Amino acid sequence: MSDDFDEFLREMAGVKPLASDVIEPKKEKPTAAQLARREAAEKHLADDINYLSMEFVEFVEPEAMIEFRRDGVQHGVFKRLKQAQYGIEASLDLHHHSLRRAREALFEFIQLCHRRGVRSAIVVHGMGRHSKPHPALLKSYVAKWLKQLEPVMAYHSAQRHHGGAGSVYVMLRKNSEHKNENRERHQKRS
Template sequence: MQNDEAELFLQEMSGVKPLSQDAVLPEQGDFNPTLAQQARRKAAEQEMEYDPNYLSMEYVDLVKPEEPFTYKKDGVQDGVYRNLRLGKYQLDATLNLLGKSLSDARRELFYFIEDCHKRGIRTLLINHGMGRNSKPHPAILRSYVFKWLPQIPVVLACNTAQKQHGGYSATYVLLQKNAEQKRENRELHSKRGAQK
């Protein structure tokens, strides 16, 4: 039986010539990844990119177009909040989000507030519109703005604007002092204490 198998094997191998060299040589040229590999690498790199914008695009509680917005962090004095609510502070900067997509509005609001805080601007007006005709639900952008503002640590208080500043289509925002303003405030109070 073994002779039959050996004879069969030799018959099959009769036309095979031995290799002149049996060492495996490295492939010549550069390795080029396939398109699928390139796409996977790009997707992985984008996932690893750090996005400092922490404002959530998750579920939002929908508000009505005429629903007032009020927000105040603990520690904000009632008189300060009342003046903000009544529109008594000078508005130092305005952001217009009308007609923006949610992702654009999210990005612009985040960087606008970050920039204003760095520059020491404290009282802002955000124009978001009432959203009566927004689809698929009324006041979608307005609802997200109401959700996002309290998520930003430097936002001390917010309130629906007075009629002359846009009413329900706009929101007043009060930011905390930046590090430089806090330092100046401490110096001012320490000088007053030293004069007494």
């Protein structure tokens, strides 16, 4: 064994040890293509004002009725929404939309309805009995997203003649213009 060690020392006789045993990683500057991709991605994030989450969703059954109402929505108002006693002023059909496209379409639809003063709308999402990887995937996300949208005051699965569990009535809050009109109208009465 000492012969091997002696031979090793002879071979290493003229070798100088390294000053440091730490190797600094080589810092390469990003290429022009990488910089362009990064800039485009950052711009896309800045331009995307759609805050609807694509994260975890609580799955609902295809036949399940979905409903939601914010604090302050009176029971009678919610009951009239549920019974389709408010005229449907706008509709959105999400059949055959991918999840990402449905997210964009729903966000744009609700924002547009709110700007135009629409108070009652219907969203057709379908039952999703055969959707993959989970039944009622789109329906589950629509139920989640509507809760996240600030203009949405309440929603409830539609009556059978409007699509039943495959559609949802949506009640929107008044926009600031309609609130001001209401305020002026009621002040004139006093």
